[in-house]
Amino acid sequence: MARIPTVPEAEAGVLGRLVYRLVRRRYGAVPEPFAVIRHHRGLFWSALVAELALQRAARVLPARVRELAVYRTATVVGCSWCVDFGTMLQRLGGLDVERLARIDAYATDPLYTRAERLAVAYADAMTATPPTVTDAQVAQLEREFGRAGLLELTQSIAVENQRARANHALGIVDQGFDAACRVRSGEREPAQAPGQ
Missing domain, CATH: 1.20.1290.10 (AhpD-like)
Structure with a gap:
């Protein structure tokens, strides 16, 4: 178990719940690092954008x-x-x-x-x-x-x-x-x- 609990989907906010659903559909589960960093909404979005940008750029x-x-x-x-x-x-x-x-x-x-x-x-x-x-x-x-x-x-x-x-x-x-x-x-x- 992580040292900081994950943010449950019900408490992730409207956009957070949408991201949870999208990543669950893609990977079968919500990656725990995303659900932990959701405690800090700015870092959550920053990390998500950075990961998507790196994935697209690394070609x-x-x-x-x-x-x-x-x-x-x-x-x-x-x-x-x-x-x-x-x-x-x-x-x-x-x-x-x-x-x-x-x-x-x-x-x-x-x-x-x-x-x-x-x-x-x-x-x-x-x-x-x-x-x-x-x-x-x-x-x-x-x-x-x-x-x-x-x-x-x-x-x-x-x-x-x-x-x-x-x-x-x-x-x-x-x-x-x-x-x-x-x-x-x-x-x-x-x-x-x-x-x-």
């Missing part, structure tokens, strides 16, 4: 490359909700989700292409604390994907870092969108803050 990279980098970011941060929802989106998009279980071996696994390996390595470098991105890595990505592709990849990974870290902080966990894929138990556990 330069092949979806399989972009979504794999986003998925990797979610697993590194440890956001089980993002892994769950992202796996469902990949499955609905016709992408091969069976290979997601092997993402930790992306650097050598023949299931991953050169472009996918570069994108996942970039996701790792951007998500590391502190980030470990190098000039050479960015130059290689620009050669591979072009400047617009590099910027799309960078923005997609950065936004997923924001989503995953916010969900993790608010205790939002997998919702059952795709039961076949979970954050594996061997991944990093968050450090406890002093005094906890």
Whole structure:
């Protein structure tokens, strides 16, 4: 259960109820992050518009490359909700989700292409604390994907870092969108803050 309760549909307001119905129709359930952020109506609309705009704008990279980098970011941060929802989106998009279980071996696994390996390595470098991105890595990505592709990849990974870290902080966990894929138990556990 999230650390902040969701806003029930009956209390979401007229426009909020409309959004709830639309996303329920599209995904089968109201995504919990939307229902939690509904407590702050300005942020709710800001997040909704930003997500829709990113979805429409992200058309330069092949979806399989972009979504794999986003998925990797979610697993590194440890956001089980993002892994769950992202796996469902990949499955609905016709992408091969069976290979997601092997993402930790992306650097050598023949299931991953050169472009996918570069994108996942970039996701790792951007998500590391502190980030470990190098000039050479960015130059290689620009050669591979072009400047617009590099910027799309960078923005997609950065936004997923924001989503995953916010969900993790608010205790939002997998919702059952795709039961076949979970954050594996061997991944990093968050450090406890002093005094906890």
